[in-house]
Amino acid sequence: MKSSRLLSIVLLLQTRGRVPAAELAERLEVSTRTVYRDVEALSAAGVPVYAERGRHGGIALLPGFRTDVTGMTTDEARALFILAAQGAHSALGLDDALRSALRKVMAALPAPHRPAAELAGRRILVDPDKWTTRPSSAPSADGPSGDAAAARPAVDLDVLHTAVFTDLRLRIHYRHSGETRLRTYTVDPYGLVAKAGTWYLVADRRGRPQLFRADRVASATLTDVPVRRRAGVELAEVWQQLRRQVEDRPADVRVTARIRRERLDLAVRILGGALTGPPRTGDGDEGGDWATLDLAYPVLPAVRQLLQFGDSLEVLAPPEARRVMAEAAAALTAVYAGDTP
Numbered sequence: 001m002k003s004s005r006l007l008s009i010v011l012l013l014q015t016r017g018r019v020p021a022a023e024l025a026e027r028l029e030v031s032t033r034t035v036y037r038d039v040e041a042l043s044a045a046g047v048p049v050y051a052e053r054g055r056h057g058g059i060a061l062l063p064g065f066r067t068d069v070t071g072m073t074t075d076e077a078r079a080l081f082i083l084a085a086q087g088a089h090s091a092l093g094l095d096d097a098l099r100s101a102l103r104k105v106m107a108a109l110p111a112p113h114r115p116a117a118e119l120a121g122r123r124i125l126v127d128p129d130k131w132t133t134r135p136s137s138a139p140s141a142d143g144p145s146g147d148a149a150a151a152r153p154a155v156d157l158d159v160l161h162t163a164v165f166t167d168l169r170l171r172i173h174y175r176h177s178g179e180t181r182l183r184t185y186t187v188d189p190y191g192l193v194a195k196a197g198t199w200y201l202v203a204d205r206r207g208r209p210q211l212f213r214a215d216r217v218a219s220a221t222l223t224d225v226p227v228r229r230r231a232g233v234e235l236a237e238v239w240q241q242l243r244r245q246v247e248d249r250p251a252d253v254r255v256t257a258r259i260r261r262e263r264l265d266l267a268v269r270i271l272g273g274a275l276t277g278p279p280r281t282g283d284g285d286e287g288g289d290w291a292t293l294d295l296a297y298p299v300l301p302a303v304r305q306l307l308q309f310g311d312s313l314e315v316l317a318p319p320e321a322r323r324v325m326a327e328a329a330a331a332l333t334a335v336y337a338g339d340t341p
Helices: 002-016 021-028 032-044 074-083 095-108 111-123 157-166 235-247 261-274 300-312 319-339
Strands: 049-052 058-061 124-127 168-174 183-195 198-205 208-213 217-226 253-260 290-297 313-317
Touching: 002 021, 002 032, 002 049, 002 058, 021 032, 021 058, 032 049, 111 183, 111 235, 124 235, 157 168, 157 183, 157 198, 157 217, 168 198, 183 208, 183 235, 198 235, 208 235, 253 261, 253 300, 261 290, 261 300, 290 300, 300 313, 300 319, 313 319
Parallel strands: 124 183
Antiparallel strands: 049 058, 168 183, 168 217, 183 198, 198 208, 253 290, 253 313
């Protein structure tokens, strides 16, 4: 709508200063002629906007003029810029609305606070989607984990937060999945990512990207050495690379199991990306009381994820997966055997 476009022009000019008409036309997806007509309409409405011709010309507002979006604090604006990095708005068709909202937010902020708001969107990402590989299917990754990690990080997130915003190198003591001893690393942080409720530090270690779960960071110390990020590389790009490495890890162990029909819906929700296809029903299993599941895991021990379904699930193949389940069940029985009357 024209009214929305006019407001967008004012907010862009207020944020950017002088902007070439061709750039405004590209951002607003209209012709340059339309931009000039909109400028005339704004001027007629009393907005002190003018156009300058020439190589360094463009559209600008008279100094001192500003609109205001009231009721927005700096922290609230930063929060919006963080949420803008999600991508959830794309699924709802709200990309244009989001861009318009951010222009209004940026225009409402005092000039000294604008860089901090922009930086928030580049240093913090929130990815609400679950991993497409289940945690137990990636026991050695520094992304999803089979560990029963605490909900609260071992290290105060404020230290990691400070590191990514002050552009300083960070020294961490870190415990990898399946290990008890701590390792010490000096890393160059790109930012923090909240993935399905779990926080991760995204950083370069010796010039290569790596993912660190915040709840496995035992301690973190800021150094006085400036961060050394790869030129032109941003958090979003590194995150996508690391996420694909975790989710595209090959699953070499194929498992067939059967589960009682009353637990099938729960199993589908929990097993998620470990499933290689829809459950198979109607195979003549004991009057239809069972459904067959086809699963894939990167390593054999990950099949122990299925223990949580108790006697409602049975691994049918391969034999080595059945053996892992039997050994795990025997070990669990031994733990509780002394409590039996």
